[in-house]
Amino acid sequence: MRAIVFDGTANTLVDGITVRDPGAGEVLVRIVASGLCQSDLSVVNGKIPFPAPVILGHEGAGVVEAVGPGVSTPAVGDHVVLSTLATCGQCPSCAAGRPTMCRSSFGTSATPFRHGDTAIHSFAALSTFAERIVVQAGQAVTIPEDVPLSTACLIGCAVLTGSGAVLNRARVEPGDSVVVIGAGGIGLNVIQAARVAGAVRIIAVDTNPAKEPQARLFGATDFVDATAGDPVAAIRDLTGGGADHVFDCVGGEAITRQAMEMLDWGGQLIMLGVAGPDARLSVPASTFYLDRSVLGCRYGSSRPGADIPKYVDLYRSGRFLLDELVTRTYPLADFEVLLDDARHGRLDRGVLLMPA
Template structure:
């Protein structure tokens, strides 16, 4: 029978979010009900609240989550009740042109649950990134559940479901950072700090963290940055070049996503270097640059969507590295909060006071 649980709902554009009763249906074919144990508060949730993703209110927020499979629907064989999983928003189809070419991390036809969750009065909810995990239980497609080692703490594991994976993947998967490379990361919040951690994990020789907030630069050093540049103090490109013998870095990761930071990334790389855009621009932003500069500098200009990750490949590997003490995921968890604290966590996020607030369920 359906479940009635508490969940965090964004009722309208810009309105404060609040806890409401929601109805989670029994899983249908290919669907799974997951008992959520922890869920991180991501900037994307705030974008949903502000109407920056779609206008399909009301939204059930939350997507950086880990928990235990409770019930599975007909035909589900990949997970079973009692399995510990991280939820992902890239449930690959296996049959689109990207999947058939052996590039499932670009899947063009990802899956979500078919049935909607609703408010108690029957109003259909739109789930953040097809997940909706600021709730005691949530309904997802079985492909959105990635099995990982249950020894990992849920509040740590869930962060791989979005922001931390985006940053790690921008460095390792998209940027292809390898041993001995030089790397610069512009913007050192949660995603940027994860990119720093990814570059360190890949064996980069020099990792330059760039931000305007000294707290974030200090966080980046905790994750492996060898040098820091406060963008308030002068020209960022000159600072990066000054730390690399005048050349620039092999890879620059823009975790801000603004025209000015992208230009810093473009000119801050070495000749034939790589720029990775992982920060998300807004629709009104545009870029104007001399076309000759693109030709004469060579290299690669890439965008990174979800860190170009394949959850079934990357999540278990990164959890294992964490359990081995090689990837300090616990450092991303600034505070543990309850469901009723999400609106206040948005305020702290806006002030830059936290890397991640994490909702933890009893």
């Protein structure tokens, strides 16, 4: 089979890759579509250290081709959306229904792929830039066959992360005010989840004014061009003092400091953007005296087995926009074109389509 292999310097389309057979509790999935996420770019540009060679990609959907011993769900032929959460299923966090807090689901490194005698790492317990992968059965959530896999793949990261941050972590309520810094793939899902949650004011902030129409399509009531003046002053003016929730979908010391200043008394900052490993956040201690808080958020505090079907239902009912997230699709051979488009901000999401 073929896959995009990152050797620590360059990405190369390689034929002749093999993947091991599924073991107990595992399934083999033929990847149909995969989105390119900022975390993949962060490995390529060195922001996230990761061993090489590796097959990146963690936003995928496909069809189950084989199941290992003990697997009853999903079944061969099922269409599935894939989750990065390869949990143990036994720890207190798993038992409490908090899979993003399972320590077994974070930071593990496996080599299920080979190219000749060379072992190749998986990424985020997936590696969806390959034509076939092996995952835990619980990572493959069945969806109806009428949902396009080219759209459904984005649920696996952009939707779970962005929408989950709103509905699971921040718990935005009707009447709340929301600021979303960064109107990319994650930010647009924060925006539309805030709309579904009943937020009355949803303000998108971005340095690219061309993103305003898309942000408004997904539910933004206002748009602030961060290059046109002081975004903090603009937010305070629009909200009458500050927002109930600010979602930082970009990351970085200066942006996070501004995000804190956008909060109203009792407001909360939810951090989604990945800052560099050496980044340090510095804000005045007085910022917290009026019940302001900062919340980290891993993967939207998601429960994929429950959340993926919920988002599919919202999509099928017309309340969630997913097709509109896909700016462009690419064959595997055009992976470098996809990378260039993503680096230059031309995409909400670009999607790789695998050959049938």
